[in-house]
Amino acid sequence: MLNTFMQSRLRGLIVLALILIILPAFLGNPFHYELVTQMAIIAATVVGLNLLVGFAGQISLGHAGFFGLGAYFTGIATGTYGWPSVPALVVGAIVVGFIAWIVGRPILRLKGHYLSMATLAVGFIIAIILNNERALTGGPDGMPVPAFEIFGWELSAFGRYSLFGITIEGFQAWYIFASVVLLVAVWFALNLIESPIGRALRSVHGSEVAASVVGVNTAKYKSLVFVISAIYASLMGSLYAHFQGFITPAVASFEFSILFITMVVLGGMGSTFGVILGAVVLKLLPQVLADFQELEHVMFGLILMLTMIFMPKGLLPTLTAFVSKKMRKKAGGEA
Amino acid sequence: MTALVEVKGLDKAFGGVHAVEGVSFSVEAGQVYSVIGPNGAGKTTLFNLITGLYTPTKGEILLNGESTAKLEPNELAERGMCRTFQQMQICMNMTAIENVMLGRHLQLKSSLFTTLFRLPSLRRNEAAARKRAAELMEYVGCGDYLDAEASAMSYGALKRLEIARALAAEPKVILLDEPAAGLNAVETAALEDLIRKIADQGTTVMLVEHDMKLVMGISDRLLVLNYGRVLAEGTPEEIRQNPDVIAAYLGG
Numbered sequence: 001m002l003n004t005f006m007q008s009r010l011r012g013l014i015v016l017a018l019i020l021i022i023l024p025a026f027l028g029n030p031f032h033y034e035l036v037t038q039m040a041i042i043a044a045t046v047v048g049l050n051l052l053v054g055f056a057g058q059i060s061l062g063h064a065g066f067f068g069l070g071a072y073f074t075g076i077a078t079g080t081y082g083w084p085s086v087p088a089l090v091v092g093a094i095v096v097g098f099i100a101w102i103v104g105r106p107i108l109r110l111k112g113h114y115l116s117m118a119t120l121a122v123g124f125i126i127a128i129i130l131n132n133e134r135a136l137t138g139g140p141d142g143m144p145v146p147a148f149e150i151f152g153w154e155l156s157a158f159g160r161y162s163l164f165g166i167t168i169e170g171f172q173a174w175y176i177f178a179s180v181v182l183l184v185a186v187w188f189a190l191n192l193i194e195s196p197i198g199r200a201l202r203s204v205h206g207s208e209v210a211a212s213v214v215g216v217n218t219a220k221y222k223s224l225v226f227v228i229s230a231i232y233a234s235l236m237g238s239l240y241a242h243f244q245g246f247i248t249p250a251v252a253s254f255e256f257s258i259l260f261i262t263m264v265v266l267g268g269m270g271s272t273f274g275v276i277l278g279a280v281v282l283k284l285l286p287q288v289l290a291d292f293q294e295l296e297h298v299m300f301g302l303i304l305m306l307t308m309i310f311m312p313k314g315l316l317p318t319l320t321a322f323v324s325k326k327m328r329k330k331a332g333g334e335a
Numbered sequence: 336m337t338a339l340v341e342v343k344g345l346d347k348a349f350g351g352v353h354a355v356e357g358v359s360f361s362v363e364a365g366q367v368y369s370v371i372g373p374n375g376a377g378k379t380t381l382f383n384l385i386t387g388l389y390t391p392t393k394g395e396i397l398l399n400g401e402s403t404a405k406l407e408p409n410e411l412a413e414r415g416m417c418r419t420f421q422q423m424q425i426c427m428n429m430t431a432i433e434n435v436m437l438g439r440h441l442q443l444k445s446s447l448f449t450t451l452f453r454l455p456s457l458r459r460n461e462a463a464a465r466k467r468a469a470e471l472m473e474y475v476g477c478g479d480y481l482d483a484e485a486s487a488m489s490y491g492a493l494k495r496l497e498i499a500r501a502l503a504a505e506p507k508v509i510l511l512d513e514p515a516a517g518l519n520a521v522e523t524a525a526l527e528d529l530i531r532k533i534a535d536q537g538t539t540v541m542l543v544e545h546d547m548k549l550v551m552g553i554s555d556r557l558l559v560l561n562y563g564r565v566l567a568e569g570t571p572e573e574i575r576q577n578p579d580v581i582a583a584y585l586g587g
Contacts, residue, residue, distance in 0.1 A: 191453040195461070196436075196443040198450075199429070203437050206426025213386060213424075214504050215412035215441040224447075270428065 009194065012273045013186055020179040024172070033171040034157070035283065040178035041240050043279035044185035046263045047272055048232020051189060053261070054270035055198065056225045057205030058108065059116045062123025063260050066230040068130055068252020069096045070237030072137055075145040075247050080136075085149045089238040093231045100230030101223060108222040123257050130249040142248030145241040148177075157243065174243055181239065182276075185232065189272050192228070201225050202270075255297070262300050266307050268314025277316050337400055339364040339508055339539050340385065345394035347380055354380040356563040358394075362541060362556075364507070367534045369542040369550045372560035373583070378543040379421055381560070382512050385541075386418050387411045399507075413441060415507030419497040419514060421543070431480040431488060431496055435468035436461075438503025471499040475529060491522050498529065508539040515546045527553055551575070559583075 020040075027033055049063050073092030077083040083091075107118035130137050137143060147156035155177060159170035168176075192198050200221045203211035208218050241247045250256065259282060267278020282303075286296055311318040338361035347355040355377040362368040370378045383389040385396055387408040396403045398414055406414070417438075426434055443464055449457050472478050475495040480488055488496065494514060501509050511530070515523045527549055534540050534553070544550045550557065551571045559566040559580050567577045574580055 188451045191451055195450040195453070195457060196440060196445055196464075197447070199433055199437050200440060202428055202433075203426045206428045207424040209388065209408075209420070210424035210426060210500070211437070212408040213388075213412055213418050214438045214500060215409045216437070217407070217409045 010187075010190070013183065013190065016186060016273065016276070017183055020183070024175065027175075030157075030169070030171045033175050035287065037171070037174050037178045037243060038240070039280055039283045040175075040182040041236050041243065042260075042263070042283060043276040044182045045233050045236040046260055046267070046275045046279045047182075047185050047189050048229045048236070049260050050264050050269065050272060050275045051192065051201070051232075052225050052229040053264050054268075054275065055193060055205060056201040056222060058222055058226065059112075059261075060119040060226070060229070061116050061254075061257050061261060062119040062121070062126070063229070063233050064252050064254070064256035065123035065126035066096050066100060066233035067237035067240070067256065067260075068126055068249065069099065070234030071145075071241035071247045071251045072130055072143075072237075073234070074238035074241045075143050076136060078146050078149075078242075079144060085146075085238075085242060089235060092238050093234045096234035097227045097231045100227045104223050104226040108219065108226060120254070120257075123252065123254060127249055127252040127254065130252050137249070140249060142246055144246050145244070147245070148239070148242035155242075157245070178239070178243070181236075185236075186272060186276070193272070197221070197224070205270075258300065262304050266303055266315055268317040271314060271316050274314050274316030278314070281315070338362060338397070339399060340541070341397040341400075342381075342385070343395045343397070345381070345384060345396065346392045347377075347384055347389060348392045353563050355384065355560075358558075358560070358563075358565055360558050360565070360568055362508070362539060364539050365534070365537060366555040367530065367540045367542065367553050368556050368558070369544060369554040370558045370560060371544065371547075371550055372566070375562075376560040377563040378560055379512055380563075382418065382510050382541075382543060386416060386510060412504060412506075415505075416510070417501040417504045417506035417508075418510035419494075419501055419512055421512040421516065423493055423497055425485050425493050425497060427484075427486040429485055431477065431483050431485050431492075432465065432468050432472065434485055434496055435471055435499045435503050436464050438471075438500040439464045439467065441504060468499070468503060471502055472496070474532075475499040475502070476525060491518055494518065495526075495529075502533065502538075506538060508541060509533065510541045510543075512543045513545065514542070515544055515549055523549060 023036065027036060045067055049060065052058050052060055070092050073095060074088045077088035077092065078085055103122055107115060110118055131140055147154045149155070155173055157170045157174050161168055161170070161173050200211065200216045203216055204218050204221055211218050237251065240251065263278035263282050264275050266281060267276065268274025285299065289296070289299060307314065340362040342361065343359050345355055345358045346353065358381065370381060372378055380389065384391050387403060387406055398411065398416060403411060426437065443460055445457050445460065469481055472481060475498050477492045477495045477499065480492055485493070498511065498514065515526055518526060523546060530540055530542070530553055542550065542554065554571055556568070556570055557574045558568050559574060561583050566583055567574055567580050
């Protein structure tokens with residue numbers, strides 16, 4: 001039985017679910033919950049970005065732009081216009097997906113550094129708009145966002161809920177919600193990768209010429225994955241806005257985009273669970289290094305550089321390879 | 336009988352250099368049609384033009400009577416044309432069998448919704464595609480590598496894998512660009528059998544190859560290029576006796 005489990009396509013997802021279930025035993029206070037909830041939301045964003053960067057091999061240095069757009073769409077629709085949360089989230093994702101499609105069509109013709117520059121510019125433009133449209137976004141001062149609300153239920157980090165006779169705090173409810181969202185995001189990503197569409201995406205990375213001569217419309221698939229990863233970012237941006245209760249244009253900033261990319265590279269490009277690990281490590285790092293806050297960006301740069309040099313495949317793939325090598329050696333020694 | 340592939344007055348210039356100049360020929364369905372010529376004669380350029388990777392400077396290519404002028408490589412694949420490359424194009428980020436399954440791309444249309452929820456129809460189609468890919472890998476002789484990473488395979492096995500991928504697309508015409516390059520005598524003999532098997536099953540084969548023994552043995556017709564121009568065209572017997580070919584190429 002253990003064997004069939006180990007070979008199961010979804011074993012990673014099951015392990016992740018178990019970790020998320022066990023984790024609260026180690027979370028002492030609301031701050032811990034807040035951190036882990038943020039991690040889950042960011043991890044889901046990065047899982048989406050990894051589809052674009054890790055699998056299809058197209059770099060985006062402006063993904064925080066789409067995250068920020070999602071956050072602000074939700075903030076403005078629910079806060080200023082009083083929309084319910086779910087329609088705001090869905091419409092926001094559709095709008096951002098459409099924007100990504102429009103923007104992606106011309107820039108995805110570019111390759112390598114040129115594509116990086118173009119996506120960087122897209123991110124900057126979005127951040128500038130969010131900064132300058134004071135009437136709509138509140139400018140650099142940011143704007144408050146109402147609590148997430150579903151079917152008349154309000155999910156607030158400061159609330160208290162009773163579910164089947166068990167009382168849970170608002171931050172715990174958010175943790176559960178974010179965990180479920182992360183699991184669904186990962187499940188979708190895994191399904192996408194192991195499908196004809198996923199193969200076409202990976203072939204764009206592996207060899208665009210090979211892909212095109214067997215009938216893959218590479219331009220179409222690049223657009224598709226760009227839109228999908230932007231929708232991931234938008235949805236998570238919306239949830240992030242609700243969770244934080246307050247957003248500033250920093251959510252769309254260049255620094256945030258770089259953070260996303262660093263998570264992908266550190267965790268392991270093209271490894272769905274690797275990039276989650278990347279998100280966890282890079283969210284934890286500022287906590288661990290709280291005394292050296294001014295050095296945070298230096299640290300990120302250093303991590304990116306060292307990863308590229310010493311483990312170009314990323315943290316999780318390198319670890320897995322190391323462990324399986326050790327195990328093989330051990331098995332060989334016993335035999 | 337109409338030609339499957341017809342090339343009329345094809346011209347391709349890179350700057351001032353005419354890599355292919357005034358080339359015309361036609362390939363009938365079911366033939367093994369080879370293009371030979373010295374290095375730099377324009378053979379690969381000709382293949383790149385036919386498969387839509389290059390745009391001709393002048394001239395026209397017809398596939399099944401339809402002009403291919405505005406078609407992208409993937410649209411040509413939809414119309415039944417597939418190829419392999421002299422510089423192999425294998426997706427090294429995938430396993431061997433995934434590379435072959437990629438060849439089934441056109442037969443495996445599934446919606447995004449079906450994909451995201453991994454509905455039973457997708458699972459069935461994937462299982463069938465995997466089975467077919469495994470058969471093809473067996474057929475071309477790299478059945479031992481099914482779940483190997485492509486990056487871990489030998490050169491000869493990768494060459495066969497590329498043919499399997501092209502066959503997976505069930506093409507009407509398959510273009511093989513120097514499939515025997517870098518293969519030893521045993522592997523070349525196996526390749527010859529394979530090409531013959533492919534042709535016997537009704538797939539038209541176009542071949543660029545330097546190995547004269549291989550080419551003369553399996554071709555129905557040959558096209559000899561020299562400096563981008565057609566030097567001769569005909570059956571292997573005609574080519575062998577053509578004085579121009581003997582002078583320029585066979586070194587008689």
